[in-house]
Amino acid sequence: MASQKPDLQTTKKIFSQWNREKLVNYAASLSKAMGAERAKHKALTSQIESAKDWLQGLTLVEEIGQHLSSTLNLDEVLALLLKRVTEALNAEDGSILLTEEISGDLIFQISLGAISEEIKPFRIPKGEGIAGEVALTGVPIRVDNAQKDKRHFKQIDIDTGFLTQTILCVPLLTRQRVIGVIEVFNKRSGPFTDEDQVILSSIANFAAIAIENARLHQRVLAERDRVVLAQEETSRKLQRDLHDGPTQLVAAIQMNLDFAKQALKKDPSLVEKELDEIIGLAQKATHQMRTLLFELRPLVLETQGLAAALTTFLKRRQKDERTALHLTVNSDRPDNAIPRLISKSEMAIFAIVQEAVNNALKHAMAYNIYVSLDLKKDRLSVTILDDGQGFDLNAVSNNYEDRGSYGMINIKERAAVAGGNLAIKSAPGAGAEIQVNILLTPGLLVAERDEA
Ligand SMILES: Nc1ncnc2c1ncn2[C@@H]1O[C@H](COP(=O)(O)OP(=O)(O)OP(=O)(O)O)[C@@H](O)[C@H]1O
């Protein structure tokens, strides 16, 4: 058999055809693998970048946390917080708004940038605008185009000349309660991101605690000042009462004794009358001193409660006054009883009646002063009404600074201490009525067994 030699040309052809196919396939799979590697690399790089951002964010959170716990001054806490947050999130501006407890409105506390002073008087009604919605729902909001967002409060932009483009707003939450919001505006490098939101929310979490602590501290300081003022006021009143009452009477007793001594030498028949007068003055002085002691610390209030203490108070006062003092107690409980309240509330109510009756005696020129305690279900009303000349409520409220009197202010503060709502009605010529309405919640009532 003749051997067949492969034809070189054919071999080359076959090989190169096979090889080319293989090479093409190989190249294709290589390029695919490289593409995948590149994508992986890209993903890894971006993961590293975002890990870096996170780390920066966490460092910032920790750093702000440390700073915030270093001060209890509310203004300092807010300023420091806002400065660091806007810097870190690369925002053009920012602001912090706190919720007003009674109205639920948001009040601007601080904002950065040139417009900060202009923005300060603003108040945002409850639930309105982006900040209002965040405060109401407790959920953060991010806006990429503020001018097109209907919720954005454009009036603030108009008034301040600041053009808001992007917004990130998160709630300040403590104990499941929104106490305000913190917002940043116009990130310089594009819209705010998920990470920005997470970082701001983490900062807001302990910023809220720092703000709450600073507010508590402020309240404690204000309370301390109030206690000092109240003590000063009590000593002033005591001084005045001692001066106008018993001191005058003791001086009169001294004069009458001198007179009696002289009469003894010149005309002994006058002495008995003089001595009677002296006895009368001494009795009056004793009564006034006892009344003063009673009013300083009405023990009967501690032992028997409001109705008994008010009865004693009005009886003692009636002795020195021509105005008729009346007390009525109406209760829907057996024996017309008024339940015992915690001592703080009873003392506050007693002090309100004391001041209102003193005012009516001093200023009203009334024929009658009516004090009443009315209890229906769980509502207690305490009313002090007079038929005197009345007064202009607005005028009196507006010039406290000038007069330096504290009576009405004390009545307001004590109504709050008693846990009640205060209503004052008066007009020139129409008498005056002061009423405190208290909802008797379990926390205000002394438990029956403690009472026994
Ligand atoms: N029942 C009342 N009738 C008429 N005027 C009143 C009555 N109660 C208060 N006023 C007016 O309101 C003002 C403010 O009362 P307030 O108790 O705050 O001060 P004050 O009695 O003058 O001083 P203080 O209570 O500090 O001794 C009084 O000066 C008086 O003009």
Ligand SMILES: [Mg+2]
């Ligand atoms: Mg007064």
